Structure formats: C-alpha cells, structure tokens
Amino acid sequence: MIRACVHFFLIGAVALAAQRGYEAWELRERPVELTVKVPAGADDAEVAQLTREAILLSEARRAGWAQTDPVIFERLVANMRFVAPEEARRDAVDLYDEAVKLGMLDSDVVVRKRLLERATQVLGSVPDAQRPTDAQMQAYLDAHAKDFELPARVRFGQVFLSADQRSGSLDRDAEAMAAQLAKTDPAPAAAFRLGDPLLSRRPIALRTTRELDDTYGPGFGDQVAAAPVGRWVGPLRSTFGMHFVKVLEQIRARPPRLEEVRDQVRAEMVREVSRRLANERFEALRRHYELRVVRTGARAER
C-alpha cells in the first residue's frame, strides 16, 4: 500500500504540473524559430501532423520536462543499464546524467513520445476557472435536452386474466370483466384482486414503455401509454393473457433537472472544453513560431 501511495502521489504531481504547464508556456518570449523536417513526399496532412509534433516537442523541452519527468528518468537509466550492464550498480542519477551527455534526450524515441503525450495533456487541460458552473451546465442541458431526456412513464392499476388459467374461457371472462369494471369502477389499488395474480413488477409504480414491454411482452407498453387517464380500458393483450388497466398518471418524456444528470453533463462539457482549448492553444502557439519546413529524402522518424 505504501508503494501504491507513492505512485499515487507521483501521478498527482505530474497531473498538477500538467495543469500549470500551459501557463508557463504562455510566458515565454516569442517568436521562436523552428525547422520541421518532413519526408519529401509528405502530403498536407502529414506536414501538419509533423509540424504539430515539432511545436509540442519544442514547448515540452522548453518547459523542462525532459529533466523532471519520472518516466523519462527511468527510461534513460534503463537505457544506460542496457548499454553498459557493467555499470548497472551505479547510482541512477549518475546514469541519467550520463545518458543526457550522450544526447539521449533528443535521440530516444520513447522520450520523444513521452514529451508529446504530456504536451498533449497540457494542451487539453481544463483549468478550474473553465470548469462548468451550474449556470453553464444548465444552459448546456437546455441546449441538448434531447440527449438527456428522461423517458415517458406511466402509473396504472390493472386486472389480469391469465391465459394459462383460463385457456377455455379467456374471451368470455374478459367480456364479463369489462362489464363489471364499467359498472363498479373499482379502485385500482384493490382491483387487481378481481383477476389472477401476476409475478412481475407491480404496475402501481411508475414504469417506462420499455419496462412494460420487457415485463409483459412487445407492444404492451405502447398500449398502456395510449390509454386515457382515469378510466378502465381493455382488454389489452400481453404474452400472459389479457389486462384491463386504469391509468392513474401519465408522465411525459421530459428534460431532466440538472441535479438529476449533473455528472453526465459535467463530463460531456469538460470533454468539449478540453477539445476546444486544445485547438485554441495550439493555434496560439503556432502563431508564435517562425516555421521552416524542410523536405528530406527519407521518411521522418515518428
């Protein structure tokens, strides 16, 4: 557990650094000259991608991550222990320094990818000030009401006639029940006693159309949803037999209140903000670079 905690701490530190990293970038002097090497036959998309990577690597190195990132540290130490196993017992910091002297910060593909990963994280990091407020989340919810809509639901009482138990007399029994219900209009909470027992979810609670289909068979939900409120109707057919229902409450599909879907709304908004910030920040960075694209004979190392 202690080991897990140390790593947890480390991850937190890197994450915090990532959040602050973009502020540091913005303080730097501009413009910066940068040469981007691309393969001779690279198309526009490839050039754009390599340019993006070159800028991000430049920023990552200027932010000093090559000297402070624990993954890079471990990578370079491992490199040295691999190339010089006889020195494996040397102090890790010494080995790291030795790797830097050998130019591995620039040449090692894993270091490059790690720096790109962190730079990408920084580009998309969402500062606390830009995390959505309740008002913003409400506005977002209003604008995307359909995506978060709560389904229509219905509460009803019913009298059930079992096809199993009344196989020979089901239609006749249904006719008699229709007449009885029309005449007596029993209270739904007690009326189920007039028919046969049912095992499924009790209908007196609110149910969605989908739940009614799952419980009683396809199409049953739509039949109940179409029933008028306040009077006995039927028989409605289900997989199990015939049902007379009295709808007590129809709740139309509605957009949820924010407190009902706050987490989902927040997650969606943070994703969108992150994407937007990443694009804006990269364009801002790009304007501060004087780029020179050089086409080479070979494909660039990615």
Next chain:
Amino acid sequence: MALLGAFAGCGSTGAAPDAGAPDGGTPERRCAAYDPLRQPFFGDTHVHTTLSLDANLQGTRLTPADAYRFAKGGEVGIQPYDARGRPLRTLQNDRPLDFAVVTDHAEFIATVSLCEDPTSVAYESHGCTLIRDEPDVAFALINANLAAAQGKAGYPDLCGPGAEACLTRGLEVWQGVQQAAADALDTSDACTFTSFIGYEWSGNPATANLHRNVIFRNTHVPAAPISYFDENYAEGLWRALGAQCLNAGTGCDALTIAHNSNLSDGLYFKWADPSGQPYGRSYAEARHDMEPLIEVYQHKGDSECLPGTPVSDELCGFEKLPYNSLGRAKLDIEDTVDPGAAPHPGDFIREALGEGMKHALELGVNPFEYGFIASTDTHIAAPGAVAEEGFPGHGGAGRSHRDALPAELTDTPFFSPGGLAVLWAEENSRDALFDAMRRREAYGTSGPRIVVRTFGGWDYPSSMCEAASFAAAGYEGGVPMGGKLSVPPSAGAAPRIAIAAQMDPGTATHPGVELQRAQVIKGWLDAAGAYHVKVYDVAGDAHDGATVDPKTCEPRGAGRKTLCTVWADPSFDPSQMAYYYVRVVQNPSCRWTTYQCLDAGVDCDAPDAVPEGFKACCDPRIERFIQERAWTSPIWYVP
C-alpha cells in the same frame, strides 16, 4: 489541491472524480419505481473489455465505457477491424440490461496500457513487443505468469523491477475504470441503469480456474485492485479486501463472486490450506461472509451439477464442458477426449453444497452457503449478449475473430453465450442491488429473462398462488431465496417452498419460449452425515410434448406461461441440515450452434459435404436443442 486530494485517497479509497454523491455512495434518494416488495433486475456481473490482456490480444478494442453503452442498449462495432480501424461486425442487444459490472482481469490491467503506450518504460520490453507483434505467442507466454504454482505467481518481466511500471500504470487505469462506471450510472430518479466498480482476481495455478470477481458497493474502493499477483490465495484476497476496504472505515464495501468451478481441476472447493492442513473456522467465515454468490452458469459452461453425481438428474447434462480445466481442454472438437481431463464431480456446486454442510457441522459455519447467479464472462465487452441466435462468440478462451470474419462456428462449440444475473431489489440503485447480492436474494438464468420467485416457510397455504400478493405473503410467512428457514414451529412441521415463475415474454423479433416445469432440488445430510440429493418435479409438465422444428428452430407445442405452486417437503427431518433450490426450465429451443449449422446448410447425412469449420454440427456431444433455465439461490435449513 488536486494533489492533496489524490494523496488523501491513499490507503483507504480511490474515489473517482465527479463520481456522484459527496459521500461516494448511492445518492440519497429513492428511485421513482421503488417497490418495498422488491422487483427483479437483470444484469451481467462478468464483463471483460480491451483492458483485459486476453481480450485485448484477441482484438477486442471496446473500452469499459463502450461496454456500459452496449449494456444500456447501444450498438457497438466488434472485431475484426479493417485496415482503417473500422469494425466489420456490429452488435446490439434486443433489450437493455438493468445493471452491469465491468470486471477486467486485475493482473494485466496495466499491461495492455503500458504496451500500447509508446511513452511507457515497458513499451520496448520483450513482453510488450510480443504482445504487439505476436499476440498469440504472447497470450501463451504471459498467461504462464498466471499458471505458475500457487504461491509463486508474480507480475510479468515487462513490469520491471518491483513491478513498478505496472503498479504505477495500474493506478491510472483503475481510475479510468472507476470513471467509466461513474459516467454510466443513471443518477436520476428514473434509475434506468446501474453500474458497479469491479474487477477480476484471476487465480489460475497450473491453469486450474480459481477466479473471483470483486464488486464494490460504491465509489469508495481501494487505491488499486488487489490482484492474483498481489495475493496468491483467495483467503489473501479476502484478507486484503478486509484491510483495504471493509475495515478501512471509509465506507468501502465489497464482495466476491466465484465462477467456473467446473474448470478448477479439483481445486475450487478443496478443503486444505497451502500447507495441506484442513481449513479452520476463520477460513470458513471469510468465505461465507465475503463470497455470497457463485456463477452457476456462464460462457464457459454450467457448474451446477455433473450427471449422476450424486444422483441421477437428466437435466444436469446442460452445457457441460468435457474437461476439467482450460489447460487440459480440447477447445475444438476432437474425436477423443483425454480421460484424465474428465470433469471432477467435486468441482460442481451441487457437490460443494453437500461438502459445505459437512464443514458447517464441524465448524459451525458453512463456507459454501452460496447463492446463485449467472453471467456472460464476455471478452468482447458485450454484457448481456446472451441470444443463441446471432451469437458472435465471446472470445476469451473461445474464438474471437480478431483477424477475419468468421467462416466457421463463431465460438468453440462447447462454449455458449452465457447467462444473466437477476437480483430481487427494491429499486435499481447500487445500494439496493448490492444488498440483494449480499443477502443472496438472487438467481441466474441461462439467458432468457425468466422471472422466478421462491419463498421458504412453514405455514404457506396451498392457496398462496391465488393470493393477490404472492410476495407479501412470502415475506410475511418466511424467507426469500438465499434465506434461512426459522426454527420449525411444531414437531410435525415441514418446510413449504412457494414457487412462482413467469416465462420470458421475449421481443417482437424473438418471442419467448414457454415454460415446461419447475423443480425443487433438495439436499440434506442424514444422521450419519452422509449427503443425499433428491429432485422433485413440482409444477408444469415434463411431458408436455413440446419440441422444436429442426429445420427452422420454430417451437412446436405449448408449455406454460406461468407456473406457481406451494410444495411441502414430504420427508423432512428437523434434525437434518438441508437446502432447497429451484430450477425452472423452458420448453426446448435451438442451441446457438444449431442456428449456425442451419444457416451453413449443414447436412449430417452427407458428412463429406459438411463445410470445414462446421464439423461440430454433426458431433453427437453437441446438443442441437437445449432447455434454457433459471436456478434460484438455495433456501437453507440449519437445525
């Protein structure tokens, strides 16, 4: 602040950000559809995604978030993928699930992430290179870490010294698992879907399956999953869960679910500690308290009972694998099966229930007082994909079709689509469902959404089935499935088991199959401590004459839409420990292989013309028709 928050989580919890309620538990509310008499919720507690190494190596790219989206009724693309990364198959359940748990293998949860991330220190390790370039070889080599002798299993070399790389990355991946569960949870009062945070502890000595799924009640979870590499024995897992979760004072709560005892080569219920000494009371208590449920059935076969052990029971032949561990399996049909690989009777739950009662006599605690569920164990991130028709194969130990569309049966012929877990709970919320798991008010189905309810008591009237509220009478006069009968009220009293079942109504395109019968399986220890089992047909008709059209798979003949009865034990002895569980079976229907054999035009009368990849269609060991079913958790009687 973020850093302080992260560090504060160490040693106790790892609550995911934006996870919902301030206390990390289910928000304090009642769902709109709350029923104090409880309702059945259908779900899948065993789901692997791209984070599981075996699934990943088989081309599964779907994430935990994708798996939850699928569980909620969404369509997903599955392997194989074309060169531009577009899936060549799609999949969608005809009905959404009520709940699901993503349970990726904890052991390699970081491996996939490390080996796919060029910035990771392990990226260029031999193990990672193999995983990327030779996935089939890597599958065998890396799984060897799991198959090491118990007590000696450890992280793979690619994790580096002290497994630091994997432990570090594992924390990040675990955060992602938590976030996916948080994002999928419906916190509105509609309560349409519940997700749980979970993982699989994958003990696998010498390829004998000892796996357990670990499920957490809420967002208070340990900082990292406790894997088989951390704890080589189940008792170690339970101990660690106690220390890092249940007894940590953080609101953390967890349980484990056993599965695939059928593939444990005699180990799952073996009663000996690592030194060979019989387990004692503390082990029995830990297993009883921490592991309330077992999967009676899933993709890799049925674990209920082996035919003839200990009694003749024709329905025990359902979905039996003809081997006792995956290491000894012949995963494709062969002409012969290694006799040494034959299933062990003791690896099946029915035998274990008897052994559990014997341990209870000696120790005062029944370590195998299991409730039952079923699930899929999908390795293509498709929770609840249980339809026989159109079964795409669940991967894992089965076929996955990473590289090409299937031109054969879509899975290993002995495997199946798996089943569903059903929980009787007041509402579809984490707390309510978790409580149902813990009290074992649960049952499993082999896929269909059969509703079945059982109660055990002493005074249920025979007219209970006509009662307006079967459930109200059931709770008032006794205990539900998973419960323990009270003391007999009089000398001549006998347990009465009230059973009500309802067929799966199906959907517009796949109508449900009617029920054939319900059975009570009673097990007991006699005065000499010998174990007996008897199977009673208690409702419906075993000879209802229903069949299946072998050319179209259309059902022929009628069964029952509902079943209900109150059964009284005719040979009850109040001095003898006993259990009662219920099996509800449908009329026959086509097995998944039969659908595919028909589609392929297989004619077993012309064996030379049977297409390659479909030979199993004509293998007599592969059933053409099955009787799908539900198994309820036992009701116990302890003198």
